[in-house]
Every structure is written in structure tokens, then in C-alpha cells.
Amino acid sequence: MTAVNQDIDIAAFVGKSAIVDLGPEIEGVKVWGPETNKAFLKVFLDWYDAESRRLPWRESKDPYRIWISEIMLQQTRVQTVIGYFARFLAAFPTIKDLAEAEEDQLLKVWEGLGYYSRVRNMQTAAQQIMTDYDGVFPDQLADIKKLKGIGPYTAGAIASIAFGIPVPAIDGNAMRVFSRLFMINADIQKPANRKIFEAIGQYLVDPERPGDFNQAIMDLGSSYETPKQAMPELSPLRDFTLATLTGTTDDYPVKSKKAKAKPVYYQALILKNAKGQVLIEKRTQHKLLKNMWTVPLIDVNEVHEALQTPDEMTGYLVAEVSENYGIQPVLMKKEIGYVKHIFTHLIWHIHLYYGQVTSQDEKHINQMIADGQADYAWVAPHQFEQFAFPTVQMKIWSAYQDYDKQDK
Template structure:
């Protein structure tokens, strides 16, 4: 039995819990969003939607979700997909480890569960890339199991209901909100209960511009009743992403093809193709070219020499300048400077991770968002 008093929480009695469930579900029945993944009980489709919805807004996810299921209609299709097609399907969604983990999990389902999506919480939780929230969402929505799905939205609502004086951003505190949800969840309609809280936490009680006076559960909310809505949830601010100067090389041959490189250097954007890039900070540090917080690429000759030595190509460099491209990841903020060069003839490339590609064929290669931004900036679109 969880000790709520230890964390300054007074749990409701059974009558109030039952009343809360009825009130929340009545509102959900009236106001729930019509979303494609709510028209199915297929655990595979629900899983796809839940993974896509992590770090991504609903309006962005819908076309990706529909295309993904069209390309990979079954777990087996996902398990057997090529890396190129897999990344192409996820192109632009970001946080690409999500889809790599999904493929690993699909392969686990094929080998460990005979191709059938597991139908209990423990087995679902054992799959690669599935944490407590996603396991709870799938178990409750697809299989009707009374498992809470506790994410940031749900913790926000719970923090206001009970005036929880613990940081929702601290993973160690998740157990508090999990325990609250285990008591509150409706055993007869667990999937709808979880989705009702998701809808409530993303809109009326969202992180920005909440409208607590419109909340269907305001009569249950200690923060609303006590006038402390602005205090909850408690959450320490995130660290700002680290600035990073990036040098990009836009190299074109006489046929009008551009040099593209497949990223194999690390987890960030691994498997995607882009114009050759390198971290300019290292060179800037060596040359002591700091300006406030962000190193600025000044010595173009040095950058060009780095390319020529690294790729064994010697372009005729252009003086043309292009708009800087900026892209922010969760932990890095890229400022990309593009340098253009031309090669008289299409050189043979003795590297499977390099290719000469015409702009008409760019769509055949998976591009992450920074590459798409570079293409737009270069061609002036």
C-alpha cells in the first residue's frame, strides 16, 4: 500500500473516486477528439500512434501515422523493413531512436511472441523502446487492462488535483503519480480513462494558457479550489540546448549532381543522408575564434582544406554566400554555415556512404530536418 501521507497527499474516499470517474468519463464521451488511432483496438496501430505522439503534436502525427501503417501494415512488415525505408517513413518526425527501437521491438515480437503482439503489461513492457507510460497506454486501450498511462500531461492534472509538492520532471517522483493513478483509474473503462486525462492535460489543463475554469474536474481540484493553479505542477526548467557551429559543404559536379553523405558517425541522425557536414567548433577553438557563446566560422580556407583532406576531392570554391540555417535539437542548437564548391567532372566515389545525387532524386533518400532546411536555403525556396 502506497503511503500517500508521506508525500503530503490526502487520498479521496471511494465515493469521491467513483464520482471523479463518472465526471471525467462523461466529459470524455461528449468532448473526445476523433483521432484515427481511436477507431481501432489493434495493439500494433495503437503502439505506432503512442510512439509517434512522444515529443510530437497530434496534428503533425496524423499523416505520418496513416502513411506508416500503409507502408508497414503488420508487425512482420516493420520487422523486415530496410533502414532506408524505415527512416524515410519517419523523416521529419525527429527523435529517430524511436523508430529504430520500434523495429527492434517488432523483431522481438516475431521471435519471442510468434508474431502476435503480447497481451499483458509485463510482456509489453519488455519490448525495446516501450516504457511504463506506453505499456500502460497499450495495455489499457487495446486490451482493457486497468494499467495507468502516466505521462507529463497526466502528472500535470494529478499535481493540480492533489497539490503535489514534488517536481514532475524528476524521474524519482514518477512513482507518486503512478500510485495516484492506480487508485483513480476506472477498472471498467481504463483505456477511456487514460485517454480522457490525456485530452484534458493537452488542452484545458495544458502547459501553456490553461483554462482551469473550463475543466470538467475543477470541483475535485485542490489547486483550483485553493487558488494555487499557478503553482502546480512544480517543475524545474530544462537546460538550454548547447550552441554548436556546423560547417556544411554543398558540392556539385558537372552533371548537376550534389555530393551526399550517409551519417554513420553516431546516434544523432544516424542513417540519414545530407550534404557533408562537420562540427566547426573544434576548428574555431583551435583558432581561438570565439565570439560570446557561439563560435563563428571565419576562416573559410581552413574549412575548405578540411573538406579536401577528408574527402580527397578538390572543388573550385565559390564566394557565394547563403542564409545561415538554424535547427534546435533537445540538447544542441545548430547554426549551419554553407560553403559551395564545384567539381569539373563526376569523380568516382570509393565509399558506399557517399553518392552523387541529382536534386530530382533527393526524395529517394531519407533526409532529416536540418538537411531539408539546407536544401531550401540553398535553392532559395
């Protein structure tokens, strides 16, 4: 296999940039030598010392705090995480508190942040730490990697930042920055190419300050070396970055496109009881938004094109609800609202219908709740803090409120 960056010759830049010596070929990538790397680390960490962002989780090297921040930051923006970080720490001050928490409370604290398995996995990991490490966060890379929800990136980040272990933390920022440094023509979307960036990172990382090195990559990736509209000429690494020296920043990283989201169709039933409460159910049997609460959602993907008239649409909903819930609500003929919600891989189209339960149906539902047969509940707005709702349900509440308001 030829060099992954063979279309340029790093040797041609020796003396014509900050590169002063040649190094080995790493996983097919020709890199600079030890003299250049020393100069590179000096420039980079001097920049980090002067310009690094001040963030709540950088106030200490407490592995618990570093861990929380790294999990929250997965596929999530810094600005979003800041508010959640403080609330999470207040709710679960120690690993023990997290290990012993109720799942409902976990989800409530994580509500709105997305990728809810992250917090369930964190609790599993907290329980691992309690049982396997006597409640003390492990300080060895191999042990950190064993924790649920901690993959190669997060293990490297925690190991380097909290414990000073000289390992890289390879995330999207690192792959983008390294791709531009050496003009690496390897698709960062392909899992198989990950080892290339791991190896480059291991070669570059400062053994004395691995945590600062990895965080400097983050700061560079969010400032001058962004995915779009990068400002490579302002980067502290401009004289080390081959893509900058050749004016090819926008060609890197190489990244294949993602699949388009598929449409999914639902009818939502907003069912009110005599107290003015609305029926909700817990998604215990779904993987998506698992154990969070929504109003009943009826899958209409197989039939939504056939349902044309208002009677056909409400008729189908009544039949499904009768079969699945054993009730016969009286619905308004016309839908009262529409909600579209976009996930990474799905687009939910939800048509909202409104109805009132009969007293007999209400008894039936209350009996099911009392029996613990099903995870249903009646809820009024002042009780919303007792349930974890995904954003799509918050949109449904909003649409219902709009209808309710204009109706009066």
C-alpha cells in the same frame, strides 16, 4: 517524510466541494476516499463519452495501431502525428511488414517527425514480437514492457487501451492533472518522483474502463488543464481539483527548468558534379540523426572564432575536405548562405559554401561509392525521395536553392 501536499488539508474540502470522504496517504499525498473516487470517475468518464476527441487511432483497439500512435505521440503534437499515422500504416500494414522493412524506408516514412530512434526501436520490437510472440502483439503488461522503445508510460497506455488492463499511463498530462487535483509539490521533472504519480494513477484509475480513463486524462490535459492558460473553471473536474478550488492552478505542476541549448558550428560543403548533382553523406557514425543524409558538414567548433577572413574560412574547409575526403574542390570565396537549426539541446550554426568537383575528384568519389568504402551519394532534386533527410538538411537545400535562383 511529511506529506507531499501537506500545505493544504484535503479534509477541509469535504462537504465544501465534490469531495465527500477522505482516503489514504499515497506516497506522501493525501487523497480522497472511495466514495469520492466513484463520483469522480462517473463525472470524468461521462465527460469523456460526450466530449472525447475523434482521432484516427481511436477507431479501433488494434494493439498495432495503438502502439504506432503512442510512439509517434511521444513528445509530439497530435496535429503533427495525424498525417504520419496514416502514411506509416499504409507503408507497414502489419507487424511483420515492419519487422522485415529496410531501415532506409523506415527513416524515410519517419522523415520530419524527429527522434528517429523511435522508429528503429519499433522495428526491433516488431522483430521481438515475430520471434518471441509468434507475430502477435503480447497482451500481458510484463511482456509489453520488454519491447524495445516501450517504457512505463507507453506500456501502460497500450495495456489499458488495447487490452483493458487496469493500469495508469503516466505521462506529462497525467502528472500535470494529478498535481493540480491534489496540489502535489513534487517536481515532475525528477525521475524519482515518478512513483508518486504511478501510485496516484493506480489508485484513481477506473478498473472497468482503464483505457478510457487514461485517454480522458490526455483530453483533459490538452483542453482545460493545459500547461499554460489553463481554463480550470471549465473542467469537468473543477469541483474535484484542489488547485482550482484554491485558485492555484498556475502553481502546478512543480517543474524544474531545462538546460539551455549549446551552440555548435559547422561549415557545409555543397559540392556539385558535372551532372549538376550534389554530394551527400549518410551519418552512419553519429548518434544524432543517425543514418540520415546531409551534405558534408565540417566541425569548426574549435576554430570558428579564429577564422576571420573569407580566405581563412574557405582555406580551412578545403584543408578539412582534403584530409577527410581526399579531394581538392575549388570553392567560391564567399559563403553562399547560412542556416540555423535548433534541436532540444543544441543549436547548429551552419555556414554554406559552394564548389564544383574536378573530374579527377569526381572519379575519386565515384570510386569510393563503388567500393562501398563510404556512404556517399550524388543526388539531384528529382532523386530526393530516395533518401531520408532531416529537417536541417531540408533547410540547407532551401538556402542553396535561394542562392541558385538569385544567381541566375
